[in-house]
Amino acid sequence: MERYYSYSKYLRETFGEKVFRITVDAGFTCPNRDGTKGRGGCIYCYSGSEYRPEKRALSVREQIREGMERVRRRYGAEKFLVYFQAYTNTYAPPEVLKPIYDAIREFKEVVGLIVGTRPDCVPDEVLELLNSYTSDYLVWLELGLESSHFKSLRFMNRGHGVSDFIDAVLRVRKFPKINLCAHTILGLPTEDYEDMLETADFIASLRLDGVKIHPLHVIRGTKLAEIYQEKPFKLLELEEYAKLVVDFIERLPEKTVIQRITGEAPPELLVGPSWCTQREKPKVIEAIRREFERRDTRQGAKCRFRGEVWAGK
Numbered sequence: 001m002e003r004y005y006s007y008s009k010y011l012r013e014t015f016g017e018k019v020f021r022i023t024v025d026a027g028f029t030c031p032n033r034d035g036t037k038g039r040g041g042c043i044y045c046y047s048g049s050e051y052r053p054e055k056r057a058l059s060v061r062e063q064i065r066e067g068m069e070r071v072r073r074r075y076g077a078e079k080f081l082v083y084f085q086a087y088t089n090t091y092a093p094p095e096v097l098k099p100i101y102d103a104i105r106e107f108k109e110v111v112g113l114i115v116g117t118r119p120d121c122v123p124d125e126v127l128e129l130l131n132s133y134t135s136d137y138l139v140w141l142e143l144g145l146e147s148s149h150f151k152s153l154r155f156m157n158r159g160h161g162v163s164d165f166i167d168a169v170l171r172v173r174k175f176p177k178i179n180l181c182a183h184t185i186l187g188l189p190t191e192d193y194e195d196m197l198e199t200a201d202f203i204a205s206l207r208l209d210g211v212k213i214h215p216l217h218v219i220r221g222t223k224l225a226e227i228y229q230e231k232p233f234k235l236l237e238l239e240e241y242a243k244l245v246v247d248f249i250e251r252l253p254e255k256t257v258i259q260r261i262t263g264e265a266p267p268e269l270l271v272g273p274s275w276c277t278q279r280e281k282p283k284v285i286e287a288i289r290r291e292f293e294r295r296d297t298r299q300g301a302k303c304r305f306r307g308e309v310w311a312g313k
């Protein structure tokens, strides 16, 4: 029995078969790095969350082709979603963005478009552009919320407030076919346990379509690594994280797709926690599964916000 609404289950239900994600780096930068919103970026940012910056040397088209070939060889995949992941993927006017996103139209195997960005970087014109893909593709917009607490956003040097996130959600909801996912980080030194669960309630109250849950992990070369070195703070233990994730998911509506429940970095770049690697990922997922079983609980068991709110969703 599945205790939460996993991304793989959602994709199976949507497409009737396995669908694989190809991540691409379209060469964007970020307003929180170039001075428009801030300088230096978020304190945990390593190459805008992309660990293969060499991908930038290839065009988006080439990255899609190369990614599909790789995944096809490995898993026999037939259908793909293209994920614009690195940096801020809406940070340009629509006329610049369109030809970049349009690369997906050249591949009949591509069935969806995923765009990751900041909540203060989705003007209405960009939402209209994204909406134009919904007649042919599954479209997800991923917004970095990270936390529903301004003290944490300030600590992370996010350069936006919780209000920017709410404003973006309200405007995205004018386009019911755009699915909305929030990124969150658990284990910030600015937050206690209840603070973190409040972020789950916040997401539940907005009836977001999906959520990605990441443990805070410290990457070499980031501002966060400097802070950690100067004044070490507590990083989550694996078992502690597993409990937290189950508490978090219990508070989310049953329909919210849980797109990610852990996060990892290349071992050579990771300061800690040591379990945030690809190799340890199965252990993390297993610890979360065991915790669900031990409590005999499931997603939504403690959700306080159940009503349907959005017309058209």
Ligand code: SF4
Binding pocket: 029, 030, 031, 032, 033, 040, 041, 042, 044, 045, 046, 047, 048, 049, 086, 087, 088, 118, 144, 158
């Ligand atoms: S918004 Fe994203 S790309 Fe920009 S600095 Fe923060 S983590 Fe990096």
